[in-house]
Amino acid sequence: MLKGSCNCGAVRYQVTGPAQGPSLCHCGQCRKQSGHVWSSAYVPDTALTITQDQGLKWYASSDAAKRGFCGICGSFLFWKMNSEDSTSFSLGSIDGPTGTTVEKHIFVADKGDYYVISDDLSQH
Ligand SMILES: [Zn+2]
Structure with missing residues (x-):
């Protein structure tokens, strides 16, 4: 089991089962x-179990998806x-x-111009 939290602790969560598709997203x-x-x-x-949601907010970043933050x-x-x-x-x-290692880069076409991707992971 993995445990995660925000910087201040007002959001805490637990993950059971293997983390899938670890990636680095370069989208804007x-x-x-x-x-x-x-x-x-x-x-x-x-x-996924959210054990402390005192600070949790959801931002609808599009009609299709939302982003959770403290x-x-x-x-x-x-x-x-x-x-x-x-x-x-x-x-x-x-x-x-x-216990996880990032496997791939995603949305590389949208990456910023201020850095280079210098590893050998696959790019999508
Ligand atoms: Zn917080």
Whole structure:
């Protein structure tokens, strides 16, 4: 089981089961929301339990998806496609080791011009 939290602790969650599809997203929305590239993995909604939601806010970033963050400290924690029964969580918000290694870059066509991708992971 993994445990995650925001920077101030007003949002806490637990993940059971393997984290799937660990990736780095370069899209403009993820860069805006996180300040840079967003690292995440996803699990079925049944494997995600939010244990402290005092600070949790959801931002509808489009008609299709929403982004969960802490309204107190600003940590960007979740991304959820409304039509899918899974949720992505930020690997940076996990407390302690994640036991996961990022496998790929996504939305590379939207990446910023201020950095280079210098690893050998696949790019989509
Ligand atoms: Zn917080």
